[in-house]
Amino acid sequence: MFSQxxxxxxxxxxxxxxxxxxxxxxxxxxxxxxxxxxxxACLADLGHRPEMVVLDYxxxxxxxxxxxxxxxxxxxxxxxxxxxxxxxxxxxxxxxKRYGTFDFLEKRDHSFSLLRQLVKARMRW
Numbered sequence: 001m002f003s004q005x006x007x008x009x010x011x012x013x014x015x016x017x018x019x020x021x022x023x024x025x026x027x028x029x030x031x032x033x034x035x036x037x038x039x040x041a042c043l044a045d046l047g048h049r050p051e052m053v054v055l056d057y058x059x060x061x062x063x064x065x066x067x068x069x070x071x072x073x074x075x076x077x078x079x080x081x082x083x084x085x086x087x088x089x090x091x092x093x094x095x096x097k098r099y100g101t102f103d104f105l106e107k108r109d110h111s112f113s114l115l116r117q118l119v120k121a122r123m124r125w
Contacts, residue, residue, distance in 0.1 A: 006031030007051040009119075012042045012068065013084070014060040018107070022054060022084070025116040037061075039068030046075045052119065057085035069102060080122055084115060 013019050014037040036042040038061030057065035081102040105111050
């Protein structure tokens with residue numbers, strides 16, 4: 001499932017349509033893109049050392065995106081995390097301080113191309 005060539009990217013999104021739209025924007029980068037519908041499933045695979053995690057706020061399972069982000073930070077604070085959500089309150093100063101640095105994109109029509117630009121700018125391809 002995981003290859004040694006190219007970056008490892010985790011997409012944590014429970015909406016299958018959004019998964020497909022995100023995948024379409026990131027497919028040209030190569031590497032290994034893995035999809036998860038719950039924070040728990042993503043956290044269970046962190047041993048595969050993702051360079052980037054695109055994380056929704058509302059997820060299937062017991063934990064939300066911020067709780068998953070907190071656990072990702074405990075595991076490896078250097079993982080580049082993009083919180084990709086329609087929850088505007090997630091991008092408050094309090095959350096930025098509590099969870100460390102992460103990027104936030106609000107889900108809108110043009111957000112998928114913005115995500116691609118953000119990934120291109122931040123990753124080392």
